[in-house]
Amino acid sequence: MRSLPAQWQNPRCARHMAVARDTKGQKMQKILSGLRSGLLGCGMAFVFLGGAHANSFAVIHSFAGGINDGAGPLSGVAPAPHGDFYVATDGGGASGLGTLTLVRRDGSAQILHSFTGDADGQNADSTPFRWSDGSLYATTQFGGASGCGTVYRYIPGSPDYQQLQAFLCAPDGAFPFAGLADSGKGYLLGTGYNGGDDDDGTLIFVDLDGYSSSSCQLKGSDGAHPFAGITMANGNIYTVTTAGGAANLGTVTEFDPANCATTVLHSFTGGSDGATPYGSLFLYKNVLYGTTSFGGDPNLGTAFRINPDGSGYTVLHTFQGIDKHLDGSFPHGGLALNEKDGMLFGTTINGGSPHDLGMVFKLNPKTGAENIVHAFSGSDGAHPYGNLYIKKNTIYGTTGSGGASNLGEVFKVKL
Secondary structure (H helix, E strand, O other): OOOOOHHHOOHHHOHHHHHOOOOOOOOHHHHOOOOOOHHHHHOOOOOOOOOOOOOEEEEEEEOOOOOOOEEOOOOOEEEOHHHOEEEEEOEEOOOOOOEEEEEOOOOOEEEEEEOOOOOOEEOOOOOOEEOOOOOEEEEEOEEOOOOEOEEEEEEOOOOEEEEEEEOOOOOOEEOOOOOOEEOOOOOEEEEEOEEOOOOOOEEEEEEOOEEEEEEEEOOHHHOEOOOOOOEEEOOEEEEEEOEOOOOOOOEEEEEOOOOOOEEEEEEOOOOOOEEOOOOOOEEEOOEEEEEEOEEOOOOOOEEEEEOOOOOOOEEEEEOOHHHOOOOEEOOOOOOEEEOOOOEEEEEEOEEOOOOOOOEEEEEOOOOOOEEEEEEOOEOOEEOOOOOOEEEOOEEEEEEOEOOOOOOOEEEEEEO
16 A cells, blocks of 8 residues: 555544455455544544635534534535535444435534444445435445445435445455446446455446446456546546556546446556546546546645546646645545536645645636635634535535534535
8 A cells, every 4th residue: 555645644544544455355344443433533633723715615514423413524415405415424323333414504414314334334425326316326335244335225205215235345346435426327337446356446337226236347457446436428437546557556447338348548657647546537528637636746636637538638736735835735536617617626635724624726627727715724624525516606515524523514615
């Protein structure tokens, strides 16, 4: 495993320690015992200092944990009816193992399901996908009968939570960190960080009434260990991997869904190039945009673009951290489009201000020019990991920690 930056070397803060492989197919949560507290217990020393921001920022809900609230949302928000949001959390709930929560626009919250581990899933860190009938589909990283994660469905307006599949570990899929996406053909697609014959990861197919055992396998040369979800473009499937490829620093990989054939469009090499992408790709005007958590100079991450045929790879922005212009560092999520102005928006885990607690940024997809939209200071949230959701010139997102109880929050920024 690559060495972690200083911010993540404390095991209690090391979310990325979850990328450790369990090559023998044992329960990954056993290997990670003592580490899963992650952000939920690593940030209590924050100094909460306020700051002025040019945009209209507001905290919608601060998670409090315990049996009545979630804790540590590490993915984004999914829109619900009436301006509310569905949010999955890593912790909190009746067993402390995560929740599916409805966060209302007035700031109140209701737990829809508390995960219990074992036969049920645990650590619900993927953004729920809302199907056209209103049903939610998502994954849990761990839990299930074999401890290798689950696929679940929740039907709003009823107490109907259904586990559709528990992954069996390699050679089956394992540890689906990302959420699910619409294939456009009546089924959903996701990725398993592990699984397959070589335990390098899988592309998984999910029927609306259950998990299909068919999957595409990754080999190291094609990329390995996809943390991100999938993106559809021109009928093909694209994802990024955190390892594998020519330099073992990750890839942009295309799948042919008809036969699982793979094409590596770009192998990340570190240095001035990016390395280790965690966030899903975003398709805009037939160009794929993404981020890497490492690489660039000084190895604090990049934003890039690439054409679906593999041409035109360009590093748009190299993050500089707080030492230079108070820039961000370590982008973890992907990018989102604001249709009002055609700009892309994303987050970084750290940087943004001397507090070094992360930020929301704006990126010009043509020029790569980047601006800070909001820098977190602790009381208003800290360390955003998930993707952003943008509607009507307003950004919605989550932070993994910070807020009133230091257990994360849902926020909005009016542009």
